[in-house]
Amino acid sequence: MFTILLKKELFVEFRNKEVVLSMLAFGVAVLLIFSFSLSGDPKINHEMAPGLFWTLVILSSSLGLHRLFGQEKDFDAFASLIAAPIDRGTLYLAKWVSGIMFLTVTEFLIIMPFFLFLGLSLPITILPGIGIVLLGNLGIVAVGVIVSGLAMRAKMSAVLLPVLLFPLITPLLIACVKATIGWYHVLPFSQWQFWLLIMATYVVIFSLAGYIFFDHITEE
Amino acid sequence: MLSVTNISKSFHYKPVLKNIGFSLSPGETVALIGKNGAGKSTLLRIMAKISTPEEGQIKFNGKNILNGDASNRKGIYYCGHAPGMYPSLTASENLYYFSALHGYKSDLNKINSTLQNYDLSNSVNVPVKVYSQGMMQRLKLALLEIIDWSLLLIDEPFNGLDFGGQQFVIKKMDAWQDGKRSIIFVDHDIERILKIASRVIILNQHSIALDEQVDSPELKSKMKKLLN
């Protein structure tokens, strides 16, 4: 059932490209703001790059998460979806995994302009960076799907979502930025391995919370 | 087959349903009627586990569906007011995914022949968001041919259909009722209800005001009295 749900999520997104496109367009717009509002000094940009990157990711992910249930809300397909005999936890897992994929694709598309516009030097190693970003995505979407579900039926859901998401995600953001600094600024691993632990704990706790609680936030 | 006990639900502290209870045997076609706001749609949505009641239990084939395992709900199909389909997918894609989500492996041949039977073959390749209300209604019903259901919860199946469409749905509902299945439908046309249903449940003042077989005497006058 999980595979068919995931396939459906990916197919609907493939047809609309709504989540990825909204995150990407917004991300590029934010990048433009970054480029003009910072000093333009590559050295300072290099210092700030990890923080800027995660700011960009979290700002645009809040937009994408808002549209995560968008296609289901318009024609009340969500009612048909939850009326089907599917475990709600599985529903959450499918939303989680597909959301991670959408976010990763967006990041993949935005990382080149990010380096280019801010005049950043390329990192020495690539793989640890990919690992950190993936782990961060797992956490952002784990809590993001829950918050998106909470806000979905609310008035002002577009405001409610970031208001709920940003404080809940603070520990993850701190850990993501710190780990990225460790990797991008080539600090010894022992200095930043702790942050990977925080990220992993966050991912485990909130994906479990989502799996358990999603049943309570799907119904009207 | 289905037993509903003590269901209560309120919105904004206003009760919509109070202590609703009834049970259903296979082969029954039940018309659920009542004035606007009597809670008909809410009751259907609770039975489909789209809406959570504050109190009460529902058992389907002896298994708890409100708290139990999701597979306990297999065989129930809900068809609401809204299209309930993915607007950007085509008819066959929607049917494919929804039948799969109900746990049926469906082949495209069957989907295509069903769409043909339901007079939708001309618009198979367009997203369903451009469908008219009548086409959408036929699409929702087409899914019933593909999945193997035993309890149908259908909210105003005749809404927005022209005369031909209404006749079509009446015919289909008659054909689906093979004696092993149950259908609960919401409607307000008394003549039509008496033609289709085997049993009538009227909701009034948030509770069941009448629950009788269609052949019971003076049903029509009682219905008229309760609905006016």
Place this chain on the structure above:
Amino acid sequence: MSIQFQDRTANNLLVLTIILMSANLYTIFFVAPMVPEQTWAQKIFYIHVPIAWTGFLSYFIVMVAGILFLLKKDPFWDRLGLAAAEIGTLFIVLVLITGPIWATPIWGRPWVWEPRLTTTLILFLIYVGYFMLRKFGGHPERVARYAAVLGIMAFIDVPLIFYSVKFWAPQFQLHPQVEMGQQPDGIFYPFLFSMITFTILNILMLRIRVRILNFHHQIITNNV
């Protein structure tokens, strides 16, 4: 059902709280010794720490009430959760006010990204979202479930926030780390007394607020 306006337990508790709180304030101002370098500034800790404790205790109650509401569906737990959330937020705001009052003379500036203070701030912001969800989330029967989930998530986020902030800015480990048990009796006992007093105040407020919410519910559902 008729409304029982008299609540003798609450009345007794109110009298007890008034007596205890007066004694508490007297002890803080006139009995507890001055700490040499901090003089009067240190006195705020007899209030700051107990209200922080009651604030976090209230949020813990929100979580427990949330779990019980999701399990039992009894609206009482929802009202307890809401009452605890309101009282907790009130206390947390007071923590965020008294903290900088103490920090200004001692640390030289009002705001420092110190782990406990930061955790308190973030928790406060989560609860701003909590009340927005309560207000804008739709009809109250559904929002009750949503709020329960959010209350649980907020509290399980606390240790993560605390440890991440703690290691994020290790230079800000300025919070007095001394164990209260190692303090001389002159400080420890007034402190303990204050903790107990504020806990009782918290229980009293919770009881009164839950009763008001119960009445409110009875009135709008016309059950009176």
